[in-house]
Amino acid sequence: MIRLENISKSFRTPRGRKWIARDVNVEFPTGVSVGLLGRNGAGKSTMMDMIGGRLMPDSGRIVKTGTVSFPVGFAGSFQKTMTGAQNTRFVARIYGVDTEELIGFVEDFAELGDQFYAPINKYSSGMKSRLAFGVSIGIPFDTYLVDEVTSVGDASFKAKSAAVFQKRMKNAGAIVVTHSMKQIRQLCTAGAVLEQGTLTYYDDVEEAIAHHERNMGTDEDED
Structure with missing residues (x-):
């Protein structure tokens, strides 16, 4: 509430x-x-x-x-000199969720390949958005704040984002x-x-x- x-x-x-x-x-x-x-x-x-x-x-x-x-897909709080994996690990610790579980989810979901282990400052805006969406939707919140949830990536990624979001909405x-x-x-x-x-x-x-x-x-x- x-x-x-x-x-x-x-x-x-x-x-x-x-x-x-x-x-x-x-x-x-x-x-x-x-x-x-x-x-x-x-x-x-x-x-x-x-x-x-x-x-x-x-x-x-x-x-x-x-x-x-936090706003789903918001990438503004990432530490740019840290890798995608390191940022994911940091967020997991802040919110008290299983670190390796969140890293595994985000690595699979965001489809960044080896770039997941590269510094954020090497990312394109689209890569940052995919990482941010994966990190935020990977944590089981009671209420999600969402701005243009399916606006990131190509048609396939947008469809996947919408499907994951709707799955979360069964319990949130x-x-x-x-x-x-x-x-x-x-x-x-x-x-x-x-x-x-x-x-x-x-x-x-x-x-x-x-x-x-x-x-x-x-x-x-x-x-």
Whole structure:
């Protein structure tokens, strides 16, 4: 369970104060995959950063039960002079999971070959993303924070990523950000719409999609 209690967050801009959240009170239930919807610039990434603990709200508090992942696929926290294997081992120790088990999973999943044992600073952006996705999805969290879960790699890798994610969802929940309504329908049963500082939660993902599409002025899927 993740509960937002009187959460407010805003930023100053040349056009005035922009509200990401204005006294938001929402609960994301345990074991439910929720699609976080909103137009570009609504603040979805900021909301995810607050839920994940990387960013603090201006006021209010976020109450979490169970374990919550770092953003799935986020490669920004890797130590660039360490190898992929060394970074994986380091993350395993931080989160208290079996080191060799996680290394074996990531090595197989990320398909990096010998580069798994090369420094991160030798990786392409795609290689870093595959490693990051493998590390994050390889740890059994209670809730996953996901931004464009299947956007990395070729069609085969995207399909594999989606399959692994859906397997995890049998025993976990998630908060998912993606521009594709097709993926939202595939991955989520509930939804929440962020618009001008207001977050509206729906138990039925189709109601959330309908609300989002009214805001966008379209009834077509975004790809």
